[in-house]
Amino acid sequence: MAVRIALFLSLVLLFTSSTFAATYFEGLLPNGDFEQGPKPDQLKKTVIQGRYSLPKWKINGLVEYISSGPQPGGMYFAVTRGVHAVRLGNEASISQSIPVKPGSLYALTFGASRTCAQDEVLRVIVPPLKGDLPLQTLYSSNGGDTYAWGFRAFSKFANITFHNVGVQEDPACGPLLDAVAIKEFFPPLPTTENLVRNGGFEEGPHRLLNSSNGILLPPKQEDLTSPLPGWIIESLKAVKFIDKKHFNVPFGSAAVELVAGRESAIGQIIRTVPNKIYNLTFSVGDARNGCHGKMMVEAFAGKDNLRVPFFSRGLGRFKTVSFKFKAVSARTRITFFSSFYHSKIDEFGILCGPILDQVRVFPTS
Incomplete structure (x- = not known):
């Protein structure tokens, strides 16, 4: 009997261990905040020496280990999440x-910002997928922009690479x-009550600590790998995913902010029955x-569209239309974008815009 119990416990432990090893639900990657740094003899000033000197990571080329604050040469780097970061050279x-x-x-969430005046691009690679994120546009005054990038796993391990x-x-x-x-x-x-997937934007990327500026969803993201499940980021600029903790959100715990006018568009393709009449409802407001x-938010559904004016005084109001x-x-594309460009009243030059929430499509009775 004791042998059977021991065998049973061994099988349970084996199953649990293998399940844990194959699952990475949510949170930082190992040393994802870079607070575990190289040993002193593995640093030449700020440059990391050795391919495996940064714990849990493999490096290639000129990679610097940065501490928040003034830098040699008169520069200043603000590390908004913790104390340390890495900078990728050429x-x-x-x-x-x-x-x-x-x-x-899956979706990766990461803090990224440019450090020089030049146009900088960060490439994210999870084979066979890759995407380029232009970092020239600043969406926050402290440089602490946070991005999300989605991918679908094709094997039991994903090799995640960030490349300059x-x-x-x-x-x-x-x-x-x-x-x-x-x-x-x-x-x-989708359900019988709402043909839109993730219409309330409740399923979204991981929110890093101190992500008070929201999370930028990069342009040209397809719905099959989007960091916002169900939705396509079909514009030239990013759309911002915001949460109730830091912003006004009309419904639930999350919404999206259309931060770059007509260059910031979000859409979805839904299943419909030809010649059938449907209702499209959604809420717009300010964060x-x-x-x-x-x-002004413009909404398109097939060949029909609606323009929704909204005057924001920054009080967190919204309306549903x-x-x-x-x-x-049999397929209908719904699309939303902001007609105008906006900036914050106390941070001129920092892009912002109307928020969108609670998108529903259902057949008329």
Whole structure:
């Protein structure tokens, strides 16, 4: 009997261990905040010496280990999440392999910002997928922009790489990376009451500590790998994912902010019945973040559209609107964007815009 119990416990332990090893639900990557640094003899001033000198990461090229504050040469780097970060020089990269579930959808969340005046690009690679994030546009006054990037796992391990593709005059110039986290999604499905997947934006990327500026969803993200499940970021600029803790959110715990006018568009393709009439309802407002002025959100569904004016005084108000559209095919694209460009009243030059929440599509009775 004792042997059977011991065997049973061994099997339970084996199953639990293998399940844990294959699952990485949500949180920072190992040493994802870079607070575990190289040993003193593995640093030449700020440059890391040795491919495996940064714990849990593999480095390639000129990678610097940065502490928040004044830097040699008169520069100042603000590390908004913790004390330490890494800076990627010309053609430099860092990478890490983590266990994942084949077929599952994941999103990386990471703090990234440019450190020089030049146009800098951060490439994110999870084979066979890759994407380039332009860092020239600043969306926060302290440089602490946070991005999310989605991918679907094709094997039991994902090799995550951050690569500086640029070649600047100063080889030390390059993106600053100060935290990396991951989240596994459980993709929402349409229902009979709402044909829109994730219409309330409740399923979204991991929120890093001190992510008070929201999370930027990069442009040109397809719905199959989007860091905002169900939605396509189909514009040239980012859309911002915001939470109730730091912003005014009309419903639930999250919404999106259309921060770059017509260059900041979000959409989704839904299943419809040709010639059937549907209702599209959604809420627009302001995030109570200093964004003010005359706003306009434009909504498109198939061949129909609606313009929704909204005057923001930065008080966190919103309104809900609706319109009917006729489906012309078995697939209908719904799209939303802001008609105008806006900046914050106390931070001129920092882009902001109206928020969108609680998107619903349902057939008329």
